[in-house]
Amino acid sequence: MNSNGAAGAPVSPDLSAERSNLDVPLLALWSVSPERKAQVIDDTTSGSIPSPLYYVLLLASGGIAAFGLLANSAAVVIGAMLVSPLMAPIFGIALALSRGDLHLLRNALVAEFGGVLLIIAFALLLGLLPFALEVTPEMLARTKPSLLDVFVAALAGLAGGLAMVDERTSPALPGVAIATSLTPPLATSGLSLAFGAFDGAWGAFLLFFANFLTILAVSAAIFILAGFVTRAEIGTRTDLLKRFSATGIGLLAVATILTRQLIVTIDDWRLNQAIVTTIEHAIADNPGARLARVIYDQDADGSVNVLATVTTPRSFTPQKVEAMQHAIADSVNRPISLFVRCAITHDVAAAGSANLLPTVNLNGDFIAASVTPNVRLTEAAEQTLRELVSRRQNFELLDVQLVHLPIGPLIVATVSGARPPVPSQVKLAQERIRQRAGDETATLLVRATTTSDVTAKGRVLLGDAQFSPMTAADRTLQEKVETRGKTALEQVQNTFVDSIDAAKHGDKWEVRAEVVSARVLQPAEVGRVAKELTALAGAAVTLSVLTPNGLIVEAKGFTTVQRSVEEALARELAARDLSERVDQSK
Template sequence: MIGQAFTKFLKFRPHRTIKIDKDDKIRIYQKICQLSQPTFSFYLMVVLSTIIASFGLLAGSTAVVIGAMLVAPLMGPIFGIGLGLSNGDRRLIKNSVFSELAGIIMAITIAVLIGLIPIRLGLGPEILSRTQPTIYDIIIALFSGFAGAYALVDEKIGSALPGVAIATALVPPLASCGICLALQQWSLAGGAFLLFFVNLLAIELAASTVYWFYGLIELPANVTSIGAFFRRFWLSLTILIFVAVFMTTSLQQIAANRALSESLKKIITEQVAANTGARVSDIRYQYSGKNLQVMAEVLTPQEIDSKQVAQIEKSLQNIVNNDIQLIVRSLISRDSDNSGYVFITENEKARRFEQNKQNLFLSNVSSVLKQGLTNYPGSSLVDIQNAIENGINNLNTVIRTPSAITPEQVAILQANLTANLNVPIHLTVRSIITRDVDATRYLYDEKAANIQLSGDKLFFHTQLEKTLKEELKTSEPAVNLLEFNYAPQNDIFLVIAKIRTPVVFGPEQVSQVEKGLQNRIDPRIKLIIRSVLGADSTSDWYLGEYDDALLDTVSN
């Protein structure tokens, strides 16, 4: 019963206002045969349409890709394959299959060569959209095949063929396949070719159905319509049904992935919005076994900490998937307008206000201290740190000075700060002893500053220095006098010398030098020597003078 009903359905001829007579049948048959011929014009249009489509896909230009669809000739041989299989015309089948295969090979080869050009823009959306075929593509191809075959049958609507070519899109999938092959994207290339193959099968079956309904297919009297239909098209039907099932599954997967992506984006965006100025830039995810690993990139003025990440991850696990692992990448960004930063939390504003207030306070402290240190020649401020405890500013300062800052001097500086800044201050000073010297004396030395050598005093100083050096050299040729001071004390004349020497001067050597000074300068001299070990030497002996810059001089 079912077979008879289906046979009657296939033998049914719909009412037509224009009857196709024998001459029209011959005209339509010849036109389809002409479109299926492997001519020079056919190959030329395949080449041109592939070049246009390939560069349009690389440039992401939909208009250019549509232009390639309009000039692509690959639909003609598909109509020929459908008509040849329907009528058993081996010659038409041979010409059509040869033309289609040659066109496919040429299109893919040209696209591969274009894809190998060093300057390329990568895989854009125009290419990627043709690498994931779905059941929708089969439906589009079927109805495009119906429309295209009907346009060939009825001359009055022949102008609809360009629209059919645009809807079906045969060359762009082949161009996408070739470009993906050039980039070694094998799975994407397979998806693009699958889209073309499905379009081919759907157009073939749809066109054959139209030919059947309009009486273009002649069957022997002893052959039933349903038998001929399945015998001639069982392979195409089987493949198309199998591919349709696969594409339906693929469509379901795409829909599931899209729903998952939208859920992830919605939840993460809502959670991130709690941070002022933060927004989601990108979300990527992949499955690792049963675990779903999600990477979210967030543009934010402040880092998303681990507690916030844990909170967002818990929300995702409760709503989307219990096995989600979330990673948030904070991309620190600052938004500004003409009045400064925007999207700053109240806590951040308060922190910045306190920081600016503290910076201003330390700047004022620095100014007052520097003014106070002018009373102590050679002193300079190095660093200031402030720690507020119980409402008191505990200032810890570092000062370079030729002599340690005394507690009395610290008290004066502290009182000066308190008076100028009107806040309670406790000042602590760390003195770093430094000595500045020029060719004649130590700078900022109170003793030296109070003694202006001239006349007899300068003569005595020079003679003492010369004699001290000579006596030291007599005792140790490698010795070097660094500095010396002297002053009368009661009934003695005290001389203190600092020397650099390869050996420590002991009491005997100090006594020998002291006697020399007593004999030549003043019998009241009492000598104290501080030995600093150090000397320059060669393989023969110690050098006569110690020079700190000797190494630098040689290296330069």
């Protein structure tokens, strides 16, 4: 009977076994000891309590972040990230939602969003103080979040969660704090409110909220996968979805907003690249010109206003700016209004102007950026001309420009001096330019402006006569020679001496006079005056008389200024050629 009774009795379920199954972790993809789990839960719970010390750290973090943003100091902003305790309540919210712990959830939410309001309010207060003067790049960088920030936050949340549950990776927590960037966006939001930039404040808060939701979702997944949540705590699938529904909806909304922002950012980047590339291409043939900065804004109708700051040796013409404007409009397919701010600069080396466009490589060395053939030809021409002008102090080089003609490149050099250069001087400079540039088609055109140097004594005919040091005796003799020379020349009927200079060279004197006469003075007349001056000076005197039409009268005959210069240049080149042959023979 007992056997029959035993066989017929119903089998009751084993409730202890069912309870033990509910206490088993839902998942345990890697091994975490019970002691480590208890320590993590205890640390997360205590870190989520809104204690006075917690809020003091938040104030310190917010203040450091605000001052770092106002000072545009990335190092100070990083320090604020390390001090901030905002990460702990996020882990607390994630753990509470995963385990269904309402007490922990309440504490963590109060700590997190109480801290958010505290940091924004503190930064707002600091932004109203007098030292908050301007917006900095560190602030602007946090007002335009994109979907890329969500990806960064996801990776940071993954690293933070792993560092939390696995003590071997706990040293990585400071790096995670830097990567997540929770406090600086909140401080930027408060400063933006102080500056009246409400769009910027919203963008900065959106960056924080995106980081918050992403870290929350990723860390919750890690807690579940690491076995911190039992089957009883997780409840049914419906319970889990209810707990994380707000997080999921918020994350989806933020991702949608940031995706749109990312599209706008990419479009803005393409527009910026098109503007910069087009302007740099347009000014590539202008020696010494380089693009320093571009700022722009877009109107509601899609048109773009561009302000480009260019450092250049000379201003651009309106036609040049108009051509750049059309090129940018064609590139971006939008109406463009271009304004070019020319900052006049000039790079000068020992040999003259040097438009080398220096840049710095990764080794910290200065290197010359590549230039176009037109710029290279202009550089070679300008350096050659400055070298020639520096040897002869008669001219000042004002400008060098390159013009392209059907016959080839034309180099237009603007010079100033007491007289125009002679053709032989231009020919010599042109040959040197062709040799240095390696272009036999280059033609040199010199545009000369005549200047007159006048002192209280009169027009300067001989620089040594007025500006070279002399002894008192020589200075007295100079005055006598100049006075006697002027008197003797004006004895010729209807002849007037406008200027006269006498300079001593060794044991000889050179006298040059500029006269206006009703007739051309004859060499014999000039020779007579030269003999008088020789007798007065007690040394050989060479006298030359210049007329307004460029004629030079000397005792030995007539010549012209141009021929005189050409003969002197020929003698100089012959002497240099002889010296070079002698050096080669040695």
